[in-house]
Amino acid sequence: MQLCAVRAFWVQSRLRFSEAPLINSISASRQVAGVGAKGIEVSDEESLQKWKTSIECLYEGKSDNSLWEESATLRLLHHVIQKHALSRQYFDRILAGRELDINRKQYPTVSSLTDHANLSCGSLFHLILECSNISQSDEDDVIYKTAQDLGIAHGLANALRTSVPVASATGKIIIPQDLCDKYDVKSPRYLLSALGMGDEECRKHLQSAVKDIVFIARDHLEKARLRRDSILSHPDGDTALSVFLPGLVSETFLNRLEVHQYDLTDRNLREVGFVEHMMCASRIFGASFRKTY
Numbered sequence: 428m429q430l431c432a433v434r435a436f437w438v439q440s441r442l443r444f445s446e447a448p449l450i451n452s453i454s455a456s457r458q459v460a461g462v463g464a465k466g467i468e469v470s471d472e473e474s475l476q477k478w479k480t481s482i483e484c485l486y487e488g489k490s491d492n493s494l495w496e497e498s499a500t501l502r503l504l505h506h507v508i509q510k511h512a513l514s515r516q517y518f519d520r521i522l523a524g525r526e527l528d529i530n531r532k533q534y535p536t537v538s539s540l541t542d543h544a545n546l547s548c549g550s551l552f553h554l555i556l557e558c559s560n561i562s563q564s565d566e567d568d569v570i571y572k573t574a575q576d577l578g579i580a581h582g583l584a585n586a587l588r589t590s591v592p593v594a595s596a597t598g599k600i601i602i603p604q605d606l607c608d609k610y611d612v613k614s615p616r617y618l619l620s621a622l623g624m625g626d627e628e629c630r631k632h633l634q635s636a637v638k639d640i641v642f643i644a645r646d647h648l649e650k651a652r653l654r655r656d657s658i659l660s661h662p663d664g665d666t667a668l669s670v671f672l673p674g675l676v677s678e679t680f681l682n683r684l685e686v687h688q689y690d691l692t693d694r695n696l697r698e699v700g701f702v703e704h705m706m707c708a709s710r711i712f713g714a715s716f717r718k719t720y
Contacts, residue, residue: 432503544582576651583644584677606636671720
């Protein structure tokens with residue numbers, strides 16, 4: 428239950444707040460009130476402010492009945508926070524990452540992309556650890572540093588996995604500007620077209636940029652894995668290892684990218700069959716038995 432609550436917060440703060448579907452389209456905003464309306468238009472800024480107010484209510488002991496009635500996730504989070512004493516800083520970091528992302532159409536640097544992955548996915552890993560009653564004493568704690576590295580790897584893999592649909596829906600480009608400059612990518616909005624208008628030169632340059640991001644993600648995975656022995660010697664080591672298993676899922680997508688030559692627009696990249704799903708599940712099960720991640 429506690430993991431579901433934290434996961435729900437992480438997903439919905441991107442930035443859906445209401446439990447009911449929201450209509451965010453031009454046609455919806457032009458509807459006459461009460462006539463055929465299926466929802467209400469809520470901006471990302473408004474939704475973000477609701478989440479900030481809600482987290483403050485949870486930690487400051489304040490109450491806002493309208494917010495509580497609107498979100499089952501908040502009611503569940505209230506119980507989980509009380510039971511496991513979850514740190515507010517990680518909720519605030521996730522929301523800070525969302526705020527930076529609202530109006531961003533392209534990451535300026537690779538560093539800004541990894542920082543966002545850490546704010547978002549790194550904080551999620553820390554909250555899951557705390558749901559398992561594992562608290563980090565300081566930033567030098569081996570479990571803390573491993574959660575940070577795995578969060579960055581997971582965030583980068585997730586950003587690449589969703590890059591084309593995100594670009595199509597919002598116009599946001601995942602590939603940072605400094606990598607576009609490095610590889611002379613003159614048309615990063617190439618990603619808005621699944622086929623890239625046949626621009627083979629741009630495709631190759633983008634593949635090089637994606638390859639750099641994949642290597643950075645793999646580097647963070649490797650750093651995390653090098654701490655395995657230290658984690659196993661920790662009193663909460665076995666539990667922490669189970670929390671870190673999603674790193675294998677991230678690696679699975681990174682492997683698929685490599686097989687498809689780092690081409691984000693390859694239609695076959697996202698067509699994962701039943702056999703591949705089973706292989707991934709089997710790998711996770713085996714890693715859990717061998718205490719690896």
